[in-house]
Amino acid sequence: MYAYIDGKLTHKNPAYVVVEAGGVGYHINISLNTYSSLADAERCKLYTWLHVKEDAHTLYGFADEGERRLFLHLISVSGIGPNTGRMILSSITPVEIQTAIVQADYPLIQRIKGLGAKTAQRLVLELQDKLKKEGVDSLISMPQHNTVKDEALSALVMLGFAKQTAEKTIDQILKGTEGTLSVEQLIKQALKNL
DSSP states (O other): OOSEEEEEEEEEOSSEEEEEETTEEEEEEEOHHHHHHHTTOSEEEEEEEEEEOSSOEEEEEESSHHHHHHHHHHHTSTTOOHHHHHHHHHHSOHHHHHHHHHTTOHHHHHTSTTOOHHHHHHHHHHHHHHHHHHOGGGSOOOOOOOOOHHHHHHHHHHTTOOHHHHHHHHHHHHHTOOSOOOHHHHHHHHHHHO
């Protein structure tokens, strides 16, 4: 229904953004890859997909057409819904996901939170040929954007994790890490440990 929404970025966190376009504020769920590509932009253009359920209409936004195309491939697989698709895109980059599926890298796919052996096999079985045809060139790697512990915690809570558990995991990661981590790196490590 909506191909993209272009407007003023009025609110941003790692799980969703609010984009004002034509006097309407759109609540759009995003992945960490999209979050990092937005950086400090005041305006943005997000390619969207509308998920219609009997009790809700939910918008998902993507920084580029390649990420949206990959998301649509992912959710076409039985057992993978929009939230799992967003979790996959938040765990590793779109290029890494596509490469893992094309090369049947089951261990990498199974490291993503919520994906077991059977789901990994279904992903490879159903998407390997489609993604080989498209090629990795169809996807764009997203830049990193440094941020704070609070944003990582907020994203994990939005993804459905208990706040105390997520905070404890983040604290353990920060204690065991020298130097600074970006919000994406912190969330990815936390997803592996949760």
